[in-house]
Amino acid sequence: MNPLLPEPAVAFGESARRAFGDLGGIDRARRAEHDHDHPDRAIADALGSLGVDDLSVTTDTDAAAAGAVACIEAGRVVLPWPVAGWLTPSCDGSARTRPFALVDPTDPAVDHGATAPRWEISPGNGRVTTATPGTPLATRLGPFVTRVTPTGGFEPATGALAAAAWWSMFTSCRILGALERALEVTVEHTSARHQFGRPLTAFQTVRFALADAKVEVAGLRELSLFTLWRLGTASVPDAHVDALALRMHALDTARGVLRTCRQLHGAAGVCDEYEIAMLGRHLQPTLRLPDDADTVAVELAGSIRVGGFDGLFDHAGHR
Amino acid sequence: MDFDIGNDARQLRTRLRTSITETFPPEFLGAFTDDPADMAATQAFCKTLADQGLLTIAWPTEHGGAGGDVWAQTVVREEMWAHHEPRGPQYMGLNWVGPAVMAFGTADQKARHLPPIAAGDVIWCQGFSEPDAGSDLAALSTRAVADGDTWRITGQKIWTSYAGIAQWCVLAARVGHGTGHEGITMFLVPMDTPGIRVVPIRTMLGPHHLNEVFFDDVIVGPDAVLGAVGGGWAVIKEALAHERVGIARYARCERLLSLLATGEDGIPDRLRTRWARLLVRVRVARLLAYRAVATQAAGGDFDALASAARIAVTRCDQDVADLLGDALGVGGLDAGADAPLHGAAEDHWRYAQAATIASGTIEVQRMIVARDLLGNAS
Structure with a gap:
């Protein structure tokens, strides 16, 4: 029994906090409200530099912990980016090429939809499909939320x-x-x-x-x-x-x-x-x-x- | 990071469960029922555990224990509470009186008191709270006055569990006229000493739980003092350290939620999500307790963690009690072997009402958490 986060994950979290701070912290979210149509490349670059894209969460427990910590740090500044969606392992074991999100199949929508041209979506029942995002709601409660249009029916997928x-x-x-x-x-x-x-x-x-x-x-x-x-x-x-x-x-x-x-x-x-x-x-x-x-x-x-x-x-x- | 409690602890859990289920019928609800046979059964069970080397598993080897680590101790706490504390009132001697005697006692006191506790032969009570010293324990006013070689003790204690059946009492009294921690001294007092009068308090918890204890010119010898004269607060702190993580109430909550689901009628559909939510909250309470235990084991400051765990655990206790009652209807009001869950729902509700009071009220726990959270800002 050892409920402590592994040291590498703790260090990763400190790096993430610095990096998100360098992006402006919560001001990044404030600014993004006025420019919600375009993916914020600076955030993508910062996550890339941190190594978030390289975390293999299913095969490396330290990497999984680092991923969780990255999401915690992103939450602290409500980073306008679908970090969880990119960290989620792909359904076929390959490298993830589009962010993932669970959706309500009767009205599918994702947060930060405009950051990627295509998404992988699932109702949470073992089936997935891809989808294209529409225009952000741009409301005060859903500044970055986009409804998405599935490109086909939800199909069973192993992962x-x-x-x-x-x-x-x-x-x-x-x-x-x-x-x-x-x-x-x-x-x-x-x-x-x-x-x-x-x-x-x-x-x-x-x-x-x-x-x-x-x-x-x-x-x-x-x-x-x-x-x-x-x-x-x-x-x-x-x-x-x-x-x-x-x-x-x-x-x-x-x-x-x-x-x-x-x-x-x-x-x-x-x-x-x-x-x-x-x-x-x-x-x-x-x-x-x-x-x-x-x-x-x-x-x-x-x-x-x-x-x-x-x-x-x-x-x-x-x- | 690893939440596996380990093979040793797992095997200990199995041994304890086996021992309990082989000894007690499914309708056993603890020592403090209206049937004196239940108390007698717990006393006998302590002897059995002692014979099997399980009673003092948490004690250091130099004092006859098995030197079990904190997770072994955790498993003991969990399994005992989950199964209605089959050690009866003796848990107090095992959990903190023994360890306090180890820490502060003289060689004679250790020789006199530790073997009977380890053998399951003695019941202790704790003379701490007074009518005007509850959460503010340092306000106690029971006095001990030196009289030649002896001490003359006068005062009143209240809420004293097991006082009517205990052979010994760890008594906190004040020497001199100081205030606060000043002068507080601990005494090991035989309960059959002349001048001690126990008055039971009738409560929803059942017999033996709460009593008033009056000390009227009770005379004890110099060998009754545990630790230094005036050094009682250190003993109390040691005692409370063993109580800080507190009773593993989450273990009984989980067991009862589980039994409710597998019982004859299962969980009514209308309560199914409430039941699921409570299972999760009980898991959270357990995890908070584990965080406190792990921090304590690592030598860290765990006061606020323990208080956070207790807030979560005691709230779960009461919410589970309400759910059981709502699920079972009139059956939740019924007691006895033929009642749903053998009367455990009725029993649990009564016990749960004191959960946010006993061993430090939930308000005191909040004060501790807030002080830790606010730090210098407070």
Whole structure:
């Protein structure tokens, strides 16, 4: 038992943070809102220099951890790029040539669609197809979301279920990164802001709200790391259940934590000038596509009924 | 990174489960029921575990234990709590009284107290909380006054588990007129000493759990002092260190969620997603506890991690209790071997209500997490 991230992944995360900082940090996301039609080559180049494109997540556990950390770091600045989609292993074992995303087949859409001319999409049922992105919504909640047009029907693919699990884990890591940053900026804000002659953090109600949010975010980090490990060690069906569990929990956690962090910012929480507003706004597509937490929960409950949910604990050993 | 608990711990888990299932019927719900036979069974089981070398598996070898690592200790905590703590009240002696005596006791105290604990022969209680010193334990006012070679102790304790059946008490009392940590001293007091009066408190938890204990000019010898006179806070900290990660409540939660699913009626469709969500939250709580254990084992500062784990674990305990009740309807109100889950849902709900209070309230845990999170900013 060793729940620590491998050292190379930690170092990779530090490099990614520097690189994303050099790109402007969260300002990159702010700027991208006004130029959402074009792929941001600087981001692609930075990810290439980091070596994200070369991470072989299915064959190298350190690389898988580095990929997860890259997504966490991308989440901290809501990097306007589908890092998870590019890290997801291809369905046939070859090098990925287009980003992957899970979609709702009745209204397929992807975040950051305009960054690639063609996507690989899946409803999460072991089938995939390719798709071409349309025009970004360019709304405040979905600045980079594009509906996509499948080029054909969804066809069975050997690695599609595994790809869905990896994508769910990586996108959950993006959510984790955004929530960790949201909590950091909220601690900074409530420490600096004085009301009634005291910093906000002197009020127990604020301290308790922060503590509860911290527990939620810390729990999501643990579940993310555990799921990352399971993807490298468990069978595909088992890992798929674990990935569903992670995604559902990430969505549930995000809703509560973002609400707390926004509330503790007061009116500043809705101002684009503040990171919390940007994090909450730009994370919405990741929290809604392809489906909501309740839909995932239904799928998860059904999957557990079939395959169980042992993971850390041998349920079958109980009478 | 590896979340595999390891072969040794896995085999220990199997041994413990086997031992429990061979000893107790499926309807066993712990020592603290209205049937005195349950208490007697747990006392006998401690002897069995002692004979098998499993009772003190977590103790260092120099004190007769098996020197099990933190994961062996974790497995013991999990399997015992998952199966309604078949060690009964003796877990307290094993978990922290013994280790505190090892750390602070004299050679005579070690020789006198450790063998009976290791043999499963003795029940201890913990005289900490007082009517005006709960979360603020350092406000305790029970006094110990030197009287020649002896100590004369006067005061009142409350919420003292097992006081009515314990042979010994680890008692926190104040020497002198200081405040806060000043003067707090630990005493090892036989519960049959004249002047001790135990008054049971009737609770939803069942018999033996909570008591008031009155100390009226209780006289003990100099050999009763554990650690230094006035050095009791260090002993309390040592004791609480063993309690910090806390009871492995997640293990019983997982077991009950599992039993509910495999039970006669399964999970009602309307509750299926709530059940799945709870399974995930219980997994998260377990992982948070493991993070605290791993950090403790590595010598790191784990106070806030342990508190975070306890917040998550105790909330799960109550939410699982509510789910079981909602799933079983009137069956969740029923007790006894013929009730659904052999009455475990009714039992669990009652116990879960104290989860966010016992061994440090959830408010205290939040204070610790917030202090750690805010650091200098606080």
